[in-house]
Amino acid sequence: MKTFIIRSFIGIFFGGFIAVLITNLNILFGGFEMIDGPLFLKNSIGSILCGWFFTVSPMYFENRNLKLSQQTILHFLTVMILYLILALAIGWIPFNIINILLTLLISIVVYTIFWVAFYLYFKNQARKLNDDLKKL
Known part of the structure; x- marks a missing residue:
């Protein structure tokens, strides 16, 4: 539970940071002098929620009772379902089948x-640790 709470705070703060950063970049480089308050609020809440569930959902990979394939499937489904609901509700993805399928494909x-990158990285780290243990 402690890990869940800590990761929740990290995700929420990171999502808020990303929202403010993107807004500031749009103001600086997009030529905006004013921002739309309700739009900023809606996008900020969306970014905060994304930050939260993207930092909490990897906890599946810490559950040793699940196989790697189960962890991966559960993680992917959790992230995709939550993201699609959020993105469609906020308007980040237009609500039509082509855009939804394109989002899923990407x-x-x-x-x-x-x-694959994380798998190869950790496999390489495990190999290095095993090699070091053999030298002892």
Whole structure:
């Protein structure tokens, strides 16, 4: 529970930081002199919620009772379902089948790339640790 709370705070603060950073960059480089308050509020809440569930959902990978394939499927489904609901509700993704399918396709490709990269990284770290243990 302590880990969940700590990660929740990290995600919430990171999401808020990203929202403010993107807004400031739009003001600086987009030529805006004023921002739309309700739009800022809606996008900030969306960013905060994304930050929260993207930092909490990797806790599946710490559950040793699940196989790696189960952890991966649960994580992907959790993130995708929550993100799609949020993005469609806020308006980040237009509500039509083509945009939803395109978002799913891009998400699957990006998720796969990141998953393989992390898998290879940790596999390499495990190999290094095993090599070091053999030298003892």
